[in-house]
Amino acid sequence: MRDKIIEVILDSGTDFVSGEELSKKLGISRTAIWKHINILREEGYDIESVNRKGYRLIGSPKDLLNPQNIYHNLKTEFIGKNVIHLESVDSTNDYLKKVGDDVQEGTVVISEEQTKGKGRLGRNWQSKSKEGIWMSIILKPEIIPYKAPFITLIAGAAIVKALNNLQVSANIKWPNDIIINNKKVSGILTELSAEIERINYVVVGIGMNVKNLDFDKELEEKATSLYKEDYHLSRVEIVSQVLYEFEKLYNDYIKNDYKEETLKICKEYSAILNKDVYIIKGDEKELVKCIDISDDGNLIVRAGNNNVQEILSGEVSIRGVKGY
Ligand code: BTX
Structure with missing residues (x-):
């Protein structure tokens, strides 16, 4: 219910929505609306209420990666239509692998923190609370397993495209790193559950450093964040751009076996070609x-x-x- 209240209030922009209107739209009493509004306030939404005018959102925790914020303005058909938002988890990839068969394709798990974030080949991925985007997408493509690794390139192309849409100058270090000024800002870990001839599911994990202002000593030289590079962007905006760009390229690949656009982006934004x-x-x-x-x-x-x-x-x- 609170998702719906926020949706109505967000849709009305800077206008007030009266308690009566909310109560009619959502089919609950004005007292119930008032109780929900109070909980939303506790969650960090700054909701103004004025007698005889109603409610208006003046400040939302816009940067909280909760489903309400992500669903709003998300222009995808199926990716991110079901978002699971966690405060803390070992790894969002491992979380999805545990529930893999039971969730719909396109489900996204985002955690504010990962306690055992994973990189490739058993490496570690530092994922401090609220500093970045630590998320995984589950896919259930009907393709033969050997075609799955291309999905990593699709994710790389989607991230770099999304960042460049937001005026961030970022490049891809084939196959799975996104870099800015020669330092890693984002990484992709694709994992597969398959039989010989068919895929059960693919989990695409994306880590992106957004607000980190410093890194542990061993990462200082090679890692950066959007904030460190002077890009002050909302995590929600980045997620919705990445999911949108990802879905387009993924659909091209799965439905039409069309790879050209992904390859074009990977080449155009490559950090290593001709080097x-x-x-x-x-x-x-x-x-x-x-x-x-x-x-x-x-x-x-x-x-x-x-x-x-x-x-x-x-x-x-x-x-x-x-x-x-
Ligand atoms: P990778 O193996 O290419 O990179 C891992 C290496 O990157 C580490 O060995 C370390 O040197 C460096 N590193 C660790 N943490 C960071 C960081 N925050 N920023 C920059 N460099 C770092 C890249 O693997 C794939 C990473 C995927 C992470 C996502 S987060 C959501 C999902 N869940 C999960 O457990 N992993 C994925």
Whole structure:
């Protein structure tokens, strides 16, 4: 019910909505409305009430990633239509993997904090409370499992597109990092539950540093946040942009097997194409030049001996020659 009250109040913008109007629209008494309004106030909504005029929202916890805020203005068909908002969780990816079969496709889990945020290859992802966006999306595509890794590229393209829509100059470090000024601002972890021929579900985890003003010592050199780069954006706005851009590219891929737009964005905003990088696999490190991204989303590189190789996303880490 409180979601609906906020929806009506948000829709009326700077105008007042009377208690009577709310009570008629929602089919509950004016006293009940008043009780809900009081709880909303406790949750941080700044709701003005004026005799004979009604209620008006003057300040919402706009940056709280709660479902009401996210549903408002979300322009997607199915991604983010069901949002689960948590205060704290071990990992939003692990949360979705536990409930995977029971939730609808497009369900998004967002937590204000992760106590065991995960990166790739068993690495750790620092996810402090309210500092960033720590979210996962569950997908149930009818494609063969080997086509799933491309979804990481779709997520990367969606994030970089969303950030650039918001005037943030960000690039993709293939396959799963988004960087600003040579430092990592966002990362993607895609996990798969599948049988040989079919996918049960894919969980796409997205971490983005938004408000962090400092990082632990070991991350200082390689991590940044939007605030640190002087982009003061609302987390809610970023989430709705990312989900919107993601859904478009995802639908293209799943419904029409159309990958060109994702590949175009990945190339246009690439931080490594035409550059020398180190490819790191276990203890081995090789200096190569990145020359292209293949139609399947693999990185094409030229090694020192002039051999051209195609690198699959799951197996390596990439380091720039300078910086991150
Ligand atoms: P990755 O393996 O490419 O990056 C992990 C590495 O990045 C770490 O080893 C560390 O050096 C560095 N790092 C750790 N935390 C941060 C941070 N906050 N900002 C920048 N660099 C950092 C990238 O993996 C994939 C990350 C996905 C995170 C999301 S959050 C929601 C979902 N749930 C979950 O547990 N993981 C995903």
